Amino acid sequence: MKDNVVTVEFIAIAENERFARMVAAAFVVPFDPTVEEITEIKTAVSEAVSNSVIHAYNSSGEGTIKLEMRSTEKGTITIIVEDYGIGIDDIEAARAPMFTTSALEERSGMGFTIMESFTDKLIVESEKEKGTRVTLVKMLDISCGL
Amino acid sequence: MQIEFEMSDDIITAILTGELDHHSALSIREDIDHAMQVYRAKNLILDFSSVSFADSSGIGMIMGRYKKVKEKDGCMMLCGCSVYMKRIFEMAGIFTIIEETEERGEAMRQLKERGEENER
Numbered sequence: 335m336k337d338n339v340v341t342v343e344f345i346a347i348a349e350n351e352r353f354a355r356m357v358a359a360a361f362v363v364p365f366d367p368t369v370e371e372i373t374e375i376k377t378a379v380s381e382a383v384s385n386s387v388i389h390a391y392n393s394s395g396e397g398t399i400k401l402e403m404r405s406t407e408k409g410t411i412t413i414i415v416e417d418y419g420i421g422i423d424d425i426e427a428a429r430a431p432m433f434t435t436s437a438l439e440e441r442s443g444m445g446f447t448i449m450e451s452f453t454d455k456l457i458v459e460s461e462k463e464k465g466t467r468v469t470l471v472k473m474l475d476i477s478c479g480l
Numbered sequence: 481m482q483i484e485f486e487m488s489d490d491i492i493t494a495i496l497t498g499e500l501d502h503h504s505a506l507s508i509r510e511d512i513d514h515a516m517q518v519y520r521a522k523n524l525i526l527d528f529s530s531v532s533f534a535d536s537s538g539i540g541m542i543m544g545r546y547k548k549v550k551e552k553d554g555c556m557m558l559c560g561c562s563v564y565m566k567r568i569f570e571m572a573g574i575f576t577i578i579e580e581t582e583e584r585g586e587a588m589r590q591l592k593e594r595g596e597e598n599e600r
């Protein structure tokens with residue numbers, strides 16, 4: 335299988351959270367992933383995209399989110415979720431379990447913890463007032479099919 | 481996501497179907513709060529057996545309902561969580577404060593038992 339890249343851009347509305355995780359699931363289908371791998375990818379993407387919708391753009395529905403998906407022959411999937419919103423003050427603090435700036439809106443502060451646990455690598459880059467880029471790396475176990 | 485309610489004494493069961501994310505949680509939590517008010521129910525069972533997807537918004541929705549139920553001195557139980565839901569709910573420590581069963585009937589039985597104990 336050749337290396338692949340697919341990029342999708344969409345407006346930051348909650349309805350697109352589902353769209354984004356369906357697209358990510360469709361992207362990895364050629365690798366014949368397990369149900370577990372698909373669920374982990376969908377959940378991690380859902381977390382990253384809903385963070386952009388909720389936090390980056392304050393649930394205003396304004397702004398765009400870019401979803402970039404890359405795959406290598408060996409089954410390494412890299413998914414980048416990028417927004418151009420308010421950015422994160424203290425990335426380390428934000429990544430800690432239970433940390434949230436939206437406790438009043440029934441948020442639990444578990445998004446980054448879930449992304450970390452459901453992927454092989456999580457990179458968070460952010461700049462105040464510029465935006466945030468979350469990179470999710472997942473190594474699919476494709477050895478069994480070969 | 482769809483939601484259906486069943487009433488039995490002062491226990492309301494919310495049967496959820498579909499995908500539970502930030503978008504769907506917004507209306508689901510309102511529906512549940514509204515139903516609990518209308519039926520004056522103290523106790524709540526959330527049935528997840530037909531939920532095909534959940535993320536951290538599910539955690540927030542559960543914890544939010546738990547707070548409301550506790551305010552009225554009620555009890556809450558979860559049932560039918562998939563292995564993936566259990567994984568994320570466990571990360572958030574949900575099962576240390578809210579009990580969970582496989583079957584709805586069993587959750588109902590346990591809640592009724594607790595109610596009888598409280599009356600004694």
Ligand SMILES: Nc1ncnc2c1ncn2[C@@H]1O[C@H](COP(=O)(O)OP(=O)(O)OP(=O)(O)O)[C@@H](O)[C@H]1O
Binds near residue numbers: 420422429435441446
């Ligand atoms: N794209 C983003 N732009 C700006 N701030 C963000 C972004 N993503 C996360 N944050 C900040 O990091 C915090 C932690 O994010 P995390 O996803 O772990 O928890 P949460 O979204 O608050 O709650 P949950 O994900 O459990 O519903 C958020 O409360 C927010 O302050």
Ligand SMILES: [Mg+2]
Binds near residue numbers: 384385444446
């Ligand atoms: Mg989040």
